[in-house]
Amino acid sequence: MTNTRAGRPRDHRIDVAVRDAAVDVLNEVGYAGLTLEAVAARAGTSKPALRRRWRGRQHLVVDALVTTVGATPTPDTGCTHCDLIAGIHSLTEAFTTRIGRRVLPALVADLADDPELAELFLREYFHKRRASTAAALRRGIERGDLDPELDLDLALDMLASTIYYRVLFGHLPVTDELAERVVDVVLGGVATVEWRRCHPRAEAEAGARSGS
Amino acid sequence: MTNTRAGRPRDHRIDVAVRDAAVDVLNEVGYAGLTLEAVAARAGTSKPALRRRWRGRQHLVVDALVTTVGATPTPDTGCTHCDLIAGIHSLTEAFTTRIGRRVLPALVADLADDPELAELFLREYFHKRRASTAAALRRGIERGDLDPELDLDLALDMLASTIYYRVLFGHLPVTDELAERVVDVVLGGVATVEWRRCHPRAEAEAGARSGS
Amino acid sequence: MTNTRAGRPRDHRIDVAVRDAAVDVLNEVGYAGLTLEAVAARAGTSKPALRRRWRGRQHLVVDALVTTVGATPTPDTGCTHCDLIAGIHSLTEAFTTRIGRRVLPALVADLADDPELAELFLREYFHKRRASTAAALRRGIERGDLDPELDLDLALDMLASTIYYRVLFGHLPVTDELAERVVDVVLGGVATVEWRRCHPRAEAEAGARSGS
């Protein structure tokens, strides 16, 4: 009733045509080279038709990204260590595509200029991926593998951020075993046993936790 | 000698005027809004003069960044833990400026499209900051605080990346104590003692080290 | 009907603003100093808006010329001699304006490089002026004042060309009585009666005509 609004209905074939065209264009010329004009032309439609559906090229790209680079959920195998590695490893795979490697950084950079876009991106892409890794961490706590008082958000950030970091700056390659090394550090740290003994604050907490 | 080449010498006052103008423009309209035309106009010069000095606005921005957000070196106090916190904390300070918060992400996104720019950025900005933190890590190893076989590059990445991560996605604030929390995790990890006991690979290494 | 076409209609206020601005600029800096950029700026619009309307500055100047130095029609007083003098004299007046004196020659020089421009100029400016003088010549023939077999085009050229010639080369001034002197020569020639008698071809024709 109220769902069907008056006037000419929107042609949904245009939606999919534009999304496909956007992915093509992104793969060919990247994010900086993408123009609404080119996307519209390739989709066989016009600029205003795009603008009516998306606020700008950023919003269009988010839409195309979500459709394309969907999040692989972190598995639940009963092994905390393994689950985390798998979850982070799926992130490295997302960056092997040209879109992941060259489009995502640029898109992310635009988030700072458009809060609405940031909200959309976090909701549609970021948190979907993050949620399943958070679940793995919680299972690790319940299982007694992880410090029950750990800062969940911080751990999630530290697990994922290094991959982004290397992709963004390109100073070091994203190797296949990177996920495992990152998880090892986040779980075990890099300090020696001596250092841990001499820093009761951190170790005391850990001891108190483990002792309880 | 080799300094004197044929042709009219470059007017170095233009260099500084443009750099200053670029910083002003960045602070006013951000990276996406920066145009060579506006910078040239504000600096009282012309586009070709800019183009002769910098390949594009990205290169100009790198130059302006280096001049503006210079790296605060990681201190050497004899305390590994403190030095690292101070070093990472200086990173959060760099992101309190508008330039750091909004310009750097966008600039970094452009690195993927221009290898030459990436090389310039890494050399002039990234590695300068990274080097002094790497030195702190090495001192920590010599001091016996850190695992002598740790992956230095990985540790450096994990120390810095979380700050970038939060700035980029804005899903969580960059609080003042974030630096300390990150260092704690990198040094100590988040796993429980039980977990460490059951994972001899990581713990055995730590034990072997401490036992020697 | 055919007037309403798809797309945003053109803003006609821009047309007049640009034409006015062009005339101003021409009066201030002349033809060589006229730039589309300056005209656009003074008209409060942009270069592409101009370029959409005119192919280049030449076409714009033709348009501005037609609006400004409109052709004064040759009068019809019943006196062939007087009409022609008046018609040619109006030409000298057109060259008293700065636009006529300095712009027209330069514009005319550009005709050779652009046939389309030449066609436009001839249609919109040249032939409008020429037509009314041609009518005066025809009236002179009907009236029996002029040789009915004269080459109309040649006569028109000879009447007008001397004014242009003096303006172009500037070797002699364009005085007020020049129009009369030119008409006198075109009508009467400069040969002596003796010479005419010895050249039956020209004189025989004249005689045959007068004798009929």
Added chain:
Amino acid sequence: MTNTRAGRPRDHRIDVAVRDAAVDVLNEVGYAGLTLEAVAARAGTSKPALRRRWRGRQHLVVDALVTTVGATPTPDTGCTHCDLIAGIHSLTEAFTTRIGRRVLPALVADLADDPELAELFLREYFHKRRASTAAALRRGIERGDLDPELDLDLALDMLASTIYYRVLFGHLPVTDELAERVVDVVLGGVATVEWRRCHPRAEAEAGARSGS
């Protein structure tokens, strides 16, 4: 003595190389498309070398023109009519070259902006051609063919201007017999005998002259 000035003497091979290069460039891209840079490059030298010799491209072009389109002097056959036709006809020939047809008009247009250039052009090109035709007219007067009180300058202008006029505007072709037709009109006029009889001023003068 004072002729040989101190310092390095000018390389005269550059003069001729540049003049040749200028003619080539003019033939290829015309006057509007000629740039000092292109001429210098083609001549194998540099812009300052050109600028030291010529004030600007206009002066260079005048120099190249004089060297290329030299004036053919009006002959002296004893026949006024024939001499004039030959003199004017040589003018039409000068306009059959691409340089004459496309370069000269543009150059002439620039005379208005540079009095010094105008003086140079008139002296080096215009008057040289004009002088020999003036001599032919004077011989015609002495011979009794031409009205001894004719305005010599006006007659010269009227003889030559029509050719320029047709070349400039291109509204009519410059045919081979145009020279003859022009001379006919200048000598004989286009009025009928009746008209001449009714206009005693012009005819009385002619009669008085012929009768004396």
Added chain:
DNA sequence: GTTTAAGCGAGACGGTACGTCGGGTCTTCGA
């Protein structure tokens, strides 16, 4: 014969204007 400096050739610079691309907006037509 050596010194001195004037003028030249050449290169790069600073700046104006060009022609073009793309973004965002507006208007008309068609469904």
Added chain:
DNA sequence: TCGAAGACCCGACGTACCGTCTCGCTTAAAC
């Protein structure tokens, strides 16, 4: 009544060229 599409206006881009300034070198005059 609203969607589709075309044209429009404008900001900014990257480039070509002009006119100028500076350098190093050549050459002739001066000592």
